[in-house]
Amino acid sequence: MKLGQKSANGLSLIIRYAILVVLAVCALYPAIWVLVSSLRPGTSLFSPTFFPEQFTFIHYKELFTNDRYQYGTWYVNTLKIATLSMLFSTILITLSMYSLSRFRFKGRQTTLTILLVLGMFPGFMSMIAIFIVLLQLNLLDTHAALILVYSAGSVLGGFIVKGFYDTIPRSLDEAARIDGASHMQVFVKIMLPLSKPMLTYVALTSFTGAWVDFIFARLVLRSKENWTLAVGMWDLVNTSQNSNFTLFAAGSVLIAIPITLLFVFLQRFLVQGLTAGASKG
């Protein structure tokens, strides 16, 4: 009896490991496939074997040397736009969500509902309007336009931050207020250090949001030297998808690696951030 129980447990463990391995292969396969493809000689999507007979870095070199792509310029552009949007969005989201969570003032519930409702509009429904506004402000084909729009729109996605601040005990800032701290001091000295996981989460998502957005970037950025990586890669896929797949793979790897590494290293914060906002709904 005891023995039967044990072998049944062992069997279930083996099955569980087997499922995990299969799932892990599914999860990793596309990433590894692109990585390997980017190192394969030639340009074709098709390859008779998974691992090529020899590896080459020529596609990576071509990205930066071939004048048709200007990959290096796009990379710098994207880095600039993503970093600045991250900075501004994080500031705006933290400020607004902190006050919406912490203070009880007239119009608060209305503001919350309005924000929630606005966040549900299909984003590019308003693209034409924003396009014309940018045209009037003389901002078309500039990076400032993208940064402005990404940061201004970021507040709508900040509910998770509000959920996080809702969980921090109010006695904390009340005590500080009694000790004579101003609201700004409470915010900077007490709340900001406490919200490190949340800030990381917000910064990360707004950085990646700007890093990979192409719908809006494609609309605003007209000249090739102003493009971001997303627009460039999209163009690459649409113009030469099957004729130069390995180059596309190399470009993808260079876009994906920094973000992926960031996510993996900041996983702890990420999980905390997601769940902190989540358990509050």
Added chain:
Amino acid sequence: MNRHRGIAAILSVLVMGLGQLYNRQIVKGLLYMAVYAAAWIYLIPQLGTAIWGVVTLGEKTQGFQKVGKVMVRVEGDHSIYLLISGLITLFVFAVFLILYILNIRDAYWTGKRRDQGEQPAGFKQSWAHLTDKKFPYLMLSLPAVGVLFFTIMPIIFMIMLAFTNYASPNHIPPKSLVDWVGFETFTNLLTLKTWSGTFFGVLTWTVIWAIIATVTTYFGGMLVALLVESKSIRFKKMWRTIFILPYAIPQLISLLVMRNLFNGQFGPINQYLSYFGLGKLPWLTDPLWAKVTVILVNMWVGIPVSMVLIMGILTAIPKDLYEAADVDGASGLQKFRIITLPFVLFSTAPILIMQFAGNINNFNVIFLLTNGDPVNGNYQYAGSTDLLVTWLYKLTLNNSQFNMSAAIGIIIFIIIATLSIWSYRRSKSYKEEDMIQ
């Protein structure tokens, strides 16, 4: 002695800031006056045109006119520019009006305080009041301006478009004018055969897709989370990292890669299938298979998010519940059914609804993977896998059916807003907001 409040208020009605100057609040008064001057310099030349533009959408078509002996091209009114710049002017005017009312109120209250024999607050005191009592307003003012001009205004603009005939081929400025047509666009969408056929077809697929996508990623995520967190599994951290990877890779990249992976001719998946002696599958080219592919790929993208969420909730389940169940001799399945599942379902119910709403709007997966294809001959500008949102995108950017896409946008919005507000009102964060201490 209660003349001050009346005089100050009247002065402020006449000229912004004058009442403050009268109340001897020099800095504040000058600041208000500067705003006043700037506003009039901007508004006076524009306000009339703005109202005329929004009401009429322009009156003169582009055309040719005889000047002397030659025909000269005369620029007509550009309805859309008139509409949007009119809207911007009206928004600025509204902001100005709010400031104006605040200014009068401020002059009145300060005057009243003077009537009661108090000193009017100096600029330093006013500033202190602002950063103390009005702190949340101060913090929210900057985001509010951003949201006002880059979210609210464009949305109002789009809503207005739904009530015009702004569409290719007959009503595209600057060649021709756009007119207000009331509910005609909506009527066309719902009753005109070509439009309604596409609309209800796409709507049906959107709903089916959203249900399947939500259910598969949710329960897929739960399965993975339970597996990784189950007792005798080792290297938990490693498994977690592996399964979080699809979430970490930017969607833009992973989806474009998937598009190649599922390529019917050269893609490795079909290559493996034929290696095992199975036929190649039309992953992206057959309507039904394309739908299956989209759902499969969405599972790959979406399961990690659910997994992370559910892992977080699993750790929050009190351990003594399981211990009690063990004492009672419950099997693993029973423990899952009676403790784990209800607990997880209860804490994720609002998120589930939000994910459902998000899937209705899931632009990326469809657009990057299939671009809505394969083409459906019965549809107006839409393919077999198009969701309402991607159809809207195509109508706007490829087919210039601006009024129709705006109408569809409003319909999507109504569906999603209903769902989300309903779930938000039921969520813990709304009900118990003030209970956390």
